[in-house]
Amino acid sequence: MKFLAVCSSGLGSSFMVHMNIEKVLKEQGITGVDVDHADLGSVGPGAADVIFVGADLADSVGGLGDVVVLDSIIDLAELRTKVRETAIRKGVTVPDAGAN
Amino acid sequence: MEGVLSVLLDVFRQPAIIVALISLVGLLLQRKAFSDVLKGTVRTLVGFLVLAAGAGVVVASLDPFGAMFQEAFNVQGVVPNNEAIVGQVLLDYGSAAALIFFFGFIVNVLLAATTHFKYIYLSGHVAFYMAAMIAVILGVAGFPVWGVVLWGALLQGLVTTLSPAIVQPFMRKVTGSNDVALGHTGGAGVALSGLVATLTRGKGTPSKSTEDITFPKGLGFLRDTTVIVALSMAVIYVIVALFAGSAFVETELSDGQNYIVYVVMQAATFSAGVFVILAGVRVVLAEIVPAFKGISERLVKNAIPALDVPITFTFAPNAVLIGFLASFVGGIVGMSVMIFAGTAIVIPGVVAHFMTGAASGVIGNAAGGRRGAVLGAFANGLAITFLPLFLLPVLGDIGLSNSTFSDSDYGVVGILFGQISLAGGQIAVIVAILASLVLVYASSLFVRARARRAGGGDGGDGAGDAPTDADGTRVGETASAR
Numbered sequence: 001m002k003f004l005a006v007c008s009s010g011l012g013s014s015f016m017v018h019m020n021i022e023k024v025l026k027e028q029g030i031t032g033v034d035v036d037h038a039d040l041g042s043v044g045p046g047a048a049d050v051i052f053v054g055a056d057l058a059d060s061v062g063g064l065g066d067v068v069v070l071d072s073i074i075d076l077a078e079l080r081t082k083v084r085e086t087a088i089r090k091g092v093t094v095p096d097a098g099a100n
Numbered sequence: 101m102e103g104v105l106s107v108l109l110d111v112f113r114q115p116a117i118i119v120a121l122i123s124l125v126g127l128l129l130q131r132k133a134f135s136d137v138l139k140g141t142v143r144t145l146v147g148f149l150v151l152a153a154g155a156g157v158v159v160a161s162l163d164p165f166g167a168m169f170q171e172a173f174n175v176q177g178v179v180p181n182n183e184a185i186v187g188q189v190l191l192d193y194g195s196a197a198a199l200i201f202f203f204g205f206i207v208n209v210l211l212a213a214t215t216h217f218k219y220i221y222l223s224g225h226v227a228f229y230m231a232a233m234i235a236v237i238l239g240v241a242g243f244p245v246w247g248v249v250l251w252g253a254l255l256q257g258l259v260t261t262l263s264p265a266i267v268q269p270f271m272r273k274v275t276g277s278n279d280v281a282l283g284h285t286g287g288a289g290v291a292l293s294g295l296v297a298t299l300t301r302g303k304g305t306p307s308k309s310t311e312d313i314t315f316p317k318g319l320g321f322l323r324d325t326t327v328i329v330a331l332s333m334a335v336i337y338v339i340v341a342l343f344a345g346s347a348f349v350e351t352e353l354s355d356g357q358n359y360i361v362y363v364v365m366q367a368a369t370f371s372a373g374v375f376v377i378l379a380g381v382r383v384v385l386a387e388i389v390p391a392f393k394g395i396s397e398r399l400v401k402n403a404i405p406a407l408d409v410p411i412t413f414t415f416a417p418n419a420v421l422i423g424f425l426a427s428f429v430g431g432i433v434g435m436s437v438m439i440f441a442g443t444a445i446v447i448p449g450v451v452a453h454f455m456t457g458a459a460s461g462v463i464g465n466a467a468g469g470r471r472g473a474v475l476g477a478f479a480n481g482l483a484i485t486f487l488p489l490f491l492l493p494v495l496g497d498i499g500l501s502n503s504t505f506s507d508s509d510y511g512v513v514g515i516l517f518g519q520i521s522l523a524g525g526q527i528a529v530i531v532a533i534l535a536s537l538v539l540v541y542a543s544s545l546f547v548r549a550r551a552r553r554a555g556g557g558d559g560g561d562g563a564g565d566a567p568t569d570a571d572g573t574r575v576g577e578t579a580s581a582r
Contacts, residue, residue: 007408007410008323008324008325008410009225009325009378009451010378010382011223011224011225011378011381011382011385011408012223012224012225012226012284012407012408012409012410013407013408013409013410013411015224015382015385015389016222016405016407016408016411019389019390019393037382038382039325039326039378040323040324040325041324041325041326041327041375042326042375042379054410054413054414055414055417056323056410056413056414056417056420057323060323060324071414072414073410073411073414074275074279074280074407074411
């Protein structure tokens, strides 16, 4: 399973979202997910199972498959919820999944 | 014995190896497994070589541009693009730049831990570019390599601590909190935008927010760096080629190939080179930035992460576009002035105007509504056109290249310390760096004393106010979560 954070240059904000996704996965004890980051230009369909972008890029990622849009890329609580939901949706083993 | 020494010296003269070693340290600090350490170190070594290869591609496409520009207008034409210039700089200053980047982060953490400026600069790519520029400035000043690294690291630490600080009074207006800061080399221009917006706000009814306007969508393609660089460069190359004339291009440069086809392909090649450099930078930073983040979270209480410009974009999407357009117009106006003044000509760099112009728009809007967004971003556009012009002469041979650093902080820091070096030599540079350090501690003490006098009351203004307690939802809380 691969989660990919994407921004326009693939350097700053996508890297931060990438590190925060890893942090959230670790917090929740979710394993078996690879996380990476990339720029908009080099991402094609099939580049990852799920793509995470900020709301400002939502219009630019059509056709890239399963996209999760973050309303604010600095809101860790939102990321926590969305990563957890996505992991459950994709059938990744999530500890205490029933408790959510 | 001498043989061994010379081999060792050869090893450490390779910037790729220095960068790989820094990555190795980063991986060990993160206590990664052996296989991850090996993988990450080798990837960084290769990543640096990818970056260097991209620099070659960019230079090959810029050379004909420079020749055409010279033929057409008889002056130097400069394309401000961070990746293009940093790729070239790293070929000569790579080892010093990598070490300044590494030790500069440590200085940043120490300053954040011991002063009121709690900003940890996590935008590794622009920090790396800043380190490259500082390596050039101090190298041109004639410092020995150890001096470049020592003084460069102190300067780098100061810049990465203070750049977020000058934007923070305005960032607080945007985010409504003190949990995140802006960490980008456009900081000075963005702060200028906030200042201009505040000054032009007017006393009567405040200018309405940009977000009350219904604004056309469909400019999403602006966000794809590869596409926008190729398109904008194609426009610029074709215009310059038309002025240079088909005869010149086809006899001197393209070896008979149709001149329009030739320049369009060169523009696309430029974008390809930037693409390759970006890929290299991404690999080089992949192991080291997480290590930095981990260290700062452990060592600095109430750390405020300073992050890349797109963190501002979701707060005011209309201001993003308005800011880009206003900044770009500023760039065109600035370029026109240069044409009449007969100086080297700085062509508006679309990526820089987008990134820093957009952030200036968001900041300007928060400080002064629509009018603030337009005027503030316009001021930023002028700043990032004229600063590169005055930066060129202090960069030595690098200033003769057809590309340069595009954002405001490079201009402010480079021109300041370049001129200090021209005026007073190495001693003046050292004195200026030490004086800046003293000033940082003095202003930190002052802010702390003022905060105490106010009984801990938090007005929310002023660059160094005590960080408010994190509410547990923002990235800023990472420090307290450990």
